Amino acid sequence: MAESNSTEQNTTENQGFVIPQANEATQQATTAVTQTAQAVGIPTIQEQTGSRDLAIGGGIIVVLLIAFFFAKQGFTNSLVKKRVSPSKASMAGWWLFIFLSAIAIGAVLAAVNPAKFLSLTILAPLGVVALVSAFLSFKSSQA
Numbered sequence: 001m002a003e004s005n006s007t008e009q010n011t012t013e014n015q016g017f018v019i020p021q022a023n024e025a026t027q028q029a030t031t032a033v034t035q036t037a038q039a040v041g042i043p044t045i046q047e048q049t050g051s052r053d054l055a056i057g058g059g060i061i062v063v064l065l066i067a068f069f070f071a072k073q074g075f076t077n078s079l080v081k082k083r084v085s086p087s088k089a090s091m092a093g094w095w096l097f098i099f100l101s102a103i104a105i106g107a108v109l110a111a112v113n114p115a116k117f118l119s120l121t122i123l124a125p126l127g128v129v130a131l132v133s134a135f136l137s138f139k140s141s142q143a
Contacts, residue, residue: 089141091136092141
């Protein structure tokens with residue numbers, strides 16, 4: 001037993017540095033990262049989004065859209081009280097609604113599956129819509 005261990009050690013020392021296969025290294029690294037993340041309590045990133053997660057995210061977006069509609073109404077009413085014309089106040093309210101909706105949709109998508117939805121192709125258009133609608137809301141709310 002002792003001779004076989006010393007022989008194995010000699011053969012590995014004599015081989016020098018060996019580059020592991022890509023598949024083995026990838027599997028070992030993935031396993032090590034997953035075990036470390038689970039030990040620390042960090043949730044792992046999913047590649048696939050389940051229908052349950054999408055349904056929960058959709059429900060959250062619907063609830064937020066309802067809340068944003070009431071915020072739009074309140075913003076419109078406050079602008080009318082400040083002597084802004086009702087048509088301009090209504091447009092400012094709708095631009096505010098679009099701004100808040102774009103921000104909320106981006107945040108919910110990022111929370112549902114960051115690996116899939118935290119990409120430039122998804123967040124860049126939402127960011128552009130949010131910036132343009134915020135600017136238009138500000139411009140429409142001026143008397």
